[in-house]
Amino acid sequence: MRLFRFRSRKAVRSCPPFLRVTLFALLLLAIHPSSVSPAKPLGDQEVGFSFESVVARALGLAVAPYEDSKGQVPDFLLNMDYDAWRDIRFRPQKSLWRGEALPFELQFFHPGLYYDRSVSVNVVDQGRVGRLGFDTDMFDYGRNEFANDIPASMGFAGFRVHFPVNRADYKDEFLVFLGASYLRAVPKGQYYGLSARGLAVDTASPKGEEFPWFREFWIVKPKPQDTELTIYALLDSPSVTGAYRYVAKPGVSTEMEVSSVLFLRKPVEKLGIAPLTSMYFFGENSRPEGVDDFRPEVHDSDGLQIQFSSGEWLFRPLKNPKNLAISAFEAESVRGFGLLQRDRDFGSFQDLEAHYHQRPNLWIEPRGDWGSGRLELVEIPTPNEMNDNIVAYWSPARMPKPGVPMSFDYVMRWQGEAESHAPAGHAISTRAGQGSRTGSRLFVVDFKGGALESLAADAPVMAVISVDEGAKLLEQQVMRNQATGGWRLSFLVLPDASSALDKMLAERRSPVELRAFLQQGSDVLTETWSYSFKP
Template sequence: MNRRHFLAASTLPLLSLAVPGVVASAPAQPAPFDRSVVRQMARDLAGKSFKAPDNKLPDNLKDLDYDRYRAIRFLPERALWRGEKLPFEAQFFHRGFFYNNRVDIYEVKNGQATKIAYQPDLFSFGDLAPPGAGVDLGFAGFRLHAPVNKPDYYDEVCVFLGASYFRAVAKGQLYGLSARGLAINTGEAKGEEFPSFKAFWIEKPAANANSIVVHALLDSESAAAAYRFTIRPGDTTVFDVEMAIYPRIDLERAGLMPMTSMFFFGPNDRKDVDDFRPSVHDSDGLAVFNGRGEELWRPLHNPRDLQISSFADLNPRGFGLMQRQKDFFAYQDLESSFERRPSLWAEPIGDWGEGAVKLIEIPTKEEVHDNIASFWQPKSALQAKGEHTYTYRLHWGPDTPKPTALARFSRTGIGARGDNATLFVLDLIGDRLKSVDPKTLRGVVTAEKAKIQNIVTQPNPASGGWRLSFELLKEKNPVEIRASLMQENEPISEVWVYRWTP
């Protein structure tokens, strides 16, 4: 999938916000609804053979290219709850382009669910002929709007569109990386399975609400699942997620809390790059707070070959694909504004047992592809015909939700040091470094089956932090490296971990 088109398709320009209106409901009678309904539907689905999603479309809507699909625009004056002075509104996506699968969407109010009717007059079609009246195509997905940046303007805050993908932004941010409902066999040689959301139920919010609830039904060849999202926009946009998975088969490679992003190049990885910009990425590193109390930072890179890293753990505290570099001059891109892309932090609620945070790095020669994936993979398979429930929290925002006292790595620079060594230059920042006694500070660097030399620590007056540098003697094989700052025998920084490949 062309990532640039994917992002643009989900952020089609809005029209006037001043005209009142409302999406009409389907003529079908409302049905009773509570949080148990979707779980029962998922349970029932898992007990049957998988049925592929409905992707049939009228001839004039088949095989649309990006530009013709982009011409189909939802009319904002027809938004759900427009003119009711509620804290949220919903708009819908037409099917076509990459998004052929039908998705049914329901409004829930007063304990009753009513299907939202597809109507051609909800959209403008450019030079395409709209479907005839009475044709029920369903939708491809939806987006929610709320007054986040200005009290009188409804900004787009999240979008559910394509397979089980969804994205969100916080105040002042632009769309970047994505989350998913469920990952199956990601990075496996036999190929990945892509579960899809089949239906959504959006609960009508109260007039004074600061959150909105969305339920979702997911299905795939190997499993069905039910979700309940409680979404709170703000300086950090938070999703509280309740998930129940019903496998049809034993899921040995299930990815929970999955997220995908893009890393093209940066100061640690500019091989074969001829570009005016210093960096191009939506995320620059994977952060992990593991169950042992360690805080890890793994800078991302664009490898020559597929790379899979595994961080084994017991009851993880959280992980995320982060965009730490927030300075325009690190990117110099007026169009993409990578410095405004959100970080995404996944926080398990409760004890999740044994497993691993997985990191998948896929080679790419273009920035339009999401080539980074990360998720939690349980050690034990999710057994078929069982119910597997998880609760977690997603934080879309500028940083991890809880501040750390440890110094953090803010930049990783890598380059040649003559013919026989590679130089690593790591910058660290943090309040704890401002009052440190230089005589008590030392850098600790280790590497498996490789020689490290010339470890140097020194203040960095430009950042107010410190710089740790070292040399890795030339190697023919990949090398796993760990580095940190110590004050005497106590860690004063998070742990930098990296897989160097020749």
């Protein structure tokens, strides 16, 4: 089951701080299907380009047989090793719009190694589309000697966008589209961490996950005064096609307004909307057996946060489980969700190269009503930090028939430590260990923020704790934590007595779900902390 994206350790350590469907699209297909054939490029003469142009192409793809483009990249590029691929570098002087006194510049990635597809890149200037041709002169091939053997029509693997985010006199790299439908962005003062994707299909399914890919991009040329960049993308896969519009606004919080229209080619088991992908190796709540590492914690994100339409905020600390774990949260008209890196203390990581304490949060805020569905969190066992093993996404409860459009609009907010989503107190750490009673488990959760900050040490704060089937709550304690300025909840859980057979088959026992929050009288003081453990 291919559920993670490979992350070379060298890449982790040395990477730079890296709709609505209109009648037009439907009528176009009904009147003249060939006019939206995927075989027809938009070309240099297209005028009046718009999002509807991409929607029409996505619809055209959906009613045509799937065509892959893996054969466009020669085998000698796919068979190179990591160091050889890293030796191919884009020449900065060849950056798109270099020397035009524009706020944004683009640089491009070379196909090869893991990137076995090439993508087409177009520039939209005042509504007119021009194809950006691949050219080996754009790249320095270092010690590699195959530049003359590369097809001129191959295309790029992806691109990165530069803008003066951290200081006015230097254009920082702040956004990357590279591989399948992956993208990453950073806000001011942060380093690359977790990734987003255009779409997830059948994640954690027994039949295997399908990875849609962006096969073509259209980038709107900015004006000198612009502070945002618009990018259109055409998504394709054996099961789904889609049209996307990203409006990227770099800054203290890098925001991206996303519009998407999807079409099923054939029925799928599950769609993941606005999927997020991250890495959690170990932290204060879990450390894999046999891991001998000088660092106290290693992760890009440490929790999933959800804002429900009811007004409840929930936080689920991440884990590196022994077996694949899938958690689902019913979320009717979800208001927001994201993967967060709440721990911002360098002392928690002690890593001068990876800067895990400066990895961004990513918050998804739906626009409009997404309807019935659920948030899913997939946690995959990983033996190291080189694999992305955490996936989170929203999955709609109902699927339309093939060819019927689905629209999902949302805002992506890549944020640093200054931003906090939950208005009430929030969990800042989760720890667990052997309890004082035989077979029991002790959980210690620290909360901070909101009204908790102003409460006296003897305030009558109490915890509301729920323990699902499989265990029972024995005791609990809430007290002021003078060291953090917040409040600490400690409670003891005893798994139900099990038979000898259950003990022999411990891995088959269902995990126990825990939920807890703090309140004073009838006032809820914190978000809901949610966790699961194997007895």
